[in-house]
Amino acid sequence: MVGHALRAFCAALLAVPAVACSAAAQDELFTKLLVDRDGVVTVTDRELAAAGARFADGEIARLRLTLRGADVPALLRRLPAGSADGRFDLTFVGERPHGEKTWDDPFVRDNVYLLRVSGPGEEPRRLERIRAPRPAPGTPLDASPSTVHLEDNRKLIRFTSPKVPDEVWFWAEVKATDKAATSVPVPLEAVARDGTARLRVRMVGYSHLPESPDHTVDVTWNGEPLGQAEWDGETGHVFEADLPAVKVREGENALGLRALGARTKGIDLVLLDWVEVTYPRKHVVAPGGQTPLTLADGALARFGTPSDLLVFDVERARAYEVPSRGGTALFAAPASGSPKPAAGMRPYLAVAKGGARAPRAVAVSRPADLTAEGLGARYLVVTHPRLRAEAERIARVRAEQGLPSLVVDVEDLYDRFNHGFLHPSAIRDFLAVAARTWKPAPRYVLLMGDASWDYKNATVSDSDYADWHWSPQWPRVMPKNTSNVYGKKDLPNDRQLVPTWQYQSPWGHSASDNYFAAFAGPDKPPDLAVGRIPAATPEEARAAVDKILLYERLSPGELRSALFITNEELAFQRATDSLVSEAERQGYEVRRVYPLPDAPANAESTQALVDAFDAGQAFVLFNGHGGRYIWRTAATDLKKNADLFTLADLDRLAETKGLPVVVSLTCYSAPFDHPIADSIGEKLLRVDGKGAIAVVASSWRNSPPLELGRKLLQLLGGPGHERIGDAFVDAKKAAGDVMTISTYNLLGDPATLYRGPVPGLAKAAAPGPTSPEPNEDGEPNARPDPSR
Template sequence: MHTKTAFALGLTLALVGVGLGIMSGLTFPTQAAFAPRREGPPAPAAPDDAFAPSPAAAALPPAEPAAPPALTPSSAPTPWTLPDPVWRIGVTRDGLYRLACDTLEVAGVPVSGTATSALRLWHRGLEVAIEVNDVNGNGLFEPQDGLIFYGEKFHSSPQDEKYTDENVYWLSVEAGAAGKRMTSRSVSPLGAPATDMCLTTVVAEQNLRYWARWYDHPGTATTWFWERMVVPVGQVVTSTYPLPLSHIAAAPHTATLLIEVAGKSFDAAINPDHSLRLTLNGAPIGETSWDGEVGHVATFEIPSALLQEGDNALALAVVGTTVAQDVYFDRAELTYLREPVAAEGALTCKVPTTGAHTYTFTGLPAGAQLYDITDPLNPVKLTDHSGFTFQDTVSAGTRYVGGIPAPRAPTFTSYLPLVLRANSGATRDVAPVASAAIPAVASSPAPTLEQYHPDLSLITRTTGADLLIIAPREFHAALQPLITRRQEQELRVALVAEQDLYPLFNGGVYHPEALRAFVAHAYENWPGPAPRYLLLVGGGHFNFKGYAPETFGPPARIWIPPYLEFADPDQGEVPVDARYGDVNGDGLPELMVGRIPANSEAELATYLDKLLAYDALPAASWTETAIFAADDGASSPEPSYADSFRGWIQDQLFPSWVVTHTVYMADYCPKPPASWTAPCPSATRALTETWSQGAALLFYAGHGAPGVWAHEPLLRGSQLATLKPMTGQPLIIALDCWDGYWMYPHNTNLGNGREAVSIGERATMGWGDRGAIAVFGPAGLGYLYVEEPMARAMMQKAFVDGERYLGELTQAGRLAIWSLNSGKYLARTYTLLGDPSMRLRLTDAP
């Protein structure tokens, strides 16, 4: 028996409001979990099997919904026109905040001597009620004055919360305005029954293991887990987690335990195939079971007599009695009644029952204040209490907070999500705010305060654009030569700062939907013709909050975030760049989307140099050349990869003037006698030498994983360094898995010589004088029966219709996938690493 002891995180007492938040946020519908399809044991993969095994060439794509899930909000929501100027306040934990006059002045807020009524606070277009400490009562904001507001961290769906913890409020100073103020309510004690109980939730959770879920209907959205438990048949593995409780109410009551887990294994012959037994402090509290590769949330009622002060030992036993188990544990939440005793001078209390009650809050310091924060945008100050004893008539779920919202010395580490970006357009000052949050924890980050001038030209535009380029401001100077080149090619170009889109299109909260909403707005509202191309400039990764640095490396900047979606039936969550150009939310982008996944200014400059040089290259022999590389199977012959290419050539899909070179694995290392997993250096050498001579097109069909073509392998990403400098770098069209994947943290050590960077990303971004000019490949797994008609459609567009622009070629491929009966999701997951407005250097027909 295995027992693991760990520590609990996220005690919600006085830290977060229980069960309520001010953000409805963006909703991603949770659909019913369907039965998994996978047969046989999974292949070895990255830590915690981050990458799903590649399907066989003859396999059919998994069944999928008739249509992708709808996006919310609407396709082009009305942007919020912020006041100008306005000051951005970033908050990363729930509590009361006091902003002193001198702090506001340091940040450039013109408050000294200003009418107190001119101060206004905003959240996603709605005004927030604040309290102004006008010490002299003269209606003017003076050095001794301050303003108090209640702020919360970003609360939304689990999918949306992956991107950030930071919520955003906006402070404006508007002469002649009557800013919204908190109301007050008298709560003098009048003899109602005493109720010394608050509903409190303790959360035990750590985010140590990443798993993309290997499913497009995982049931729950979690991809970060605490622990993975693998249990052979006939065994039981137990892990123990502490739940720290304090001041448990003496009155007998029923507590509620919630656990979230996810099944990774699946046995079609057994239902259910996952089983857990739970104990608390050694006492059995229940069992739960479920079936398939899906998430599972279970709740248990627990008599309060089982609870104890201090750590409570929650033991989860994974039972492998009839089938091997592979289960991930996410978190446990225990909700119980707690006495209203402050911790570290602050208290948050959720009322358990409706009616008139008398409360006595203890442990609060003298001078503390009480507020009703049930409506976080409209807190109510509670007055006339007697030493924190008060009577109130409210509904169950009402929330109180008590403490002193007084200035304190802030920690001088401003919180930013791991994008580590400038958060606004014309930022004048970025200052940690002298404030008091409830609770006043020394390590709690102070809110940040920044002046911001909204770029309203993004909303009301006088000129249209053919090419939208979204890039962090730091990349704008490097992009100017590309913009000039595209303008010389008679394209209207609009360069937009990524940082300006979050305030206008998502209230300042960091989320990729802000970028998509802007694109939809420009498409539907800017002067026509509507934009055709969308170029995202910047790379990134999925570890937004810097979890598990010992595994995934130190936090690295995210330049343009991945749009995370459970789009791949085999891999689960993948980056879906096509969503950024999807105006109507049907899953097929209206704009032709590409990304330059640069992770530094130097890397971007290197790629842009080769892109601009490529643009100016004259016709030569390499512009008439196509290379075909094919796998021969994983563990048994799969001739369909090479046969597809032979069919293309025999069917004269390419004009007679196209010179073709083939590197088929079966021609170099036939099996037998060669091993299915032994390197085939002759094939690798043939591919790299042929590639080094230059080509307009390079096709690869076969198995793939990040950093690998074929199981032998035919090519590793590290072997791209052996390519010789070449004049003509090809467009790679990948009929495989993973070549469009770009979001795995580069500092991760996958072990066994495996690489976190896909061949597609490395070939595009690794070198200026070799590699590929662009890559079109899947961000997850692919199926030849879907990818082959896609590539055929692209070549017909090029050689029959004479199309040379990369965006139009990739869109033809997406439309071909969209017309199929199955595998439509690949129209979304196929990703262009490169510029969609680039003209392919391919010889025109004589």
């Protein structure tokens, strides 16, 4: 049998013989327990069944819990017949997801615990439940050290290589220009009044100036000064201070941070990473609650609780039954054991009856087995369930064209290739397996779905993202580029459907779909033709697919016009003219729009672009300056004529069948992973019935790669390059440099059949007019016509 998702798709395409839909795998149930905070977790048979996970009586004893492939000890308890919770419950010590080098996982908010029936030879790991030994006489402890780690990863900061720290998400900006100190709430529970607490605050310098130290931050606790943190440069620093327990409040405390900038002329930018407080916490377990504690081996703990307790030994996978007598429970930590405790202390969790938490959610899936024998496809669509109908529609068309085709649910890839966790590597690992083992192997991969670099927050605000790295040019602010936001702040973070990879460019992180198909290394040329339709809704996906289907009704070579655009700088015009000559050699009828340096505004050039798009083009190339994710000029007076072609101008375009391949050789024309901002590359593809059939553009800053544009002109539509993706792959290989390979992406379907001139079939013709030859001073002898 084929897997459920695979079978459903194949059943819809049985009439199309080119669709590859054979697989040799049975349906397999994946039950995912989602946990977003530390503590003891219990899931019941009833909760599992409500989510669709129903286990036979003979399977219950074989239930196995894993986290990222590692076994997790779990306490399996059979319940009395007729229990409201069903036949059993399963209890384990859960934790929030952590990154390899960071407190929070960079990609997910939940840990994914997989619950499956163990196979032959597999033995589920069980948590041992035992009665606690009677404690020997001694002085009991009413409190023990407890560490609270607070971290709110709200702000994504742009760092430039090679200075990228492990952590790029931060809690708050602390600036010398702030009118008041930054106040950070620090809530603490069950504070004992005896002893000493320890405060640790990690900050990272963002500004970097010659003065030393160039960062000075005043630190206060509940309004009382604790001292100053001083350090240098774009580095991390941990401020530490002792706090008398009497200064630590039950409930909310206030940490104050104020950057001074006294040595640096008022310039000091600091990023708050996290706050930790280790304090004496009382051994109090409320009814239906749980309490963390740390104990040395052999220590005696006394709990104030009316309930019997289960005390979980986190390191040694045991749960001790501890009775309560007269509102007090005594627990003696084992005197010795293995492994030896770190720093002389071991972590425990004391849980009252009913105090275990439920998972944040229970999710069930039956992912297709995409490693089964007999699979094959030349055309793959990796998509999100939200867009599946449009993915199947384009796959059906490709199958009818003779490309064996398959739609793959991206969530199946997380389950099969990354233990249920969202991560771009799951897509890459799947494609590597398919390229190595499938017959036929994939050639074209369409990623249908938008991406977002913010995996963490439920809402998104443009003010939370630094667009540029700090520079003395912007000494007192977090650099922004006034991007084209979809709306106001605090929009739902709902555009993360198919993730992309973050390539670390010299100007910061940049979206790179190249990663998915570059099996020799993420900065190597791709082995497969990968494109993306950055749609977030079915309507956006439908508009893109409609355009493709209408475009491919044209005949090869039916579109012959090419439009070349640059700015008023002579160097850009000369470089663009070299591409114009190439286009004319390939049989294109060329039009140019070159703004004039002394034009009072860009209105004439902008209208020329609108008219050219409306007339229908095969190929459009822009070579110049990009700004705020649009096309712009570099005029002296930026307020007068900076913006050449904006997102608003795309709304003015008329519908046409003559949709071009747009090549944008400029900075950030298509940062499709921006959570809240639109770009000209995305909107060209997304607008209904107009714009572009495909866009080749960079996701962040770069130097225009002219060779990429030249090779696309030479290859598009030629033998072996009838489909746009084939030309894109070989043009990248010819361009060669890492920045172009990694940051230039194809927006559109890589299997789209090109309808522009066919190289080699064009009549030989003398090159058309180019920019005037320069005079002895290097200036043009005549002014170019802006709409030529």
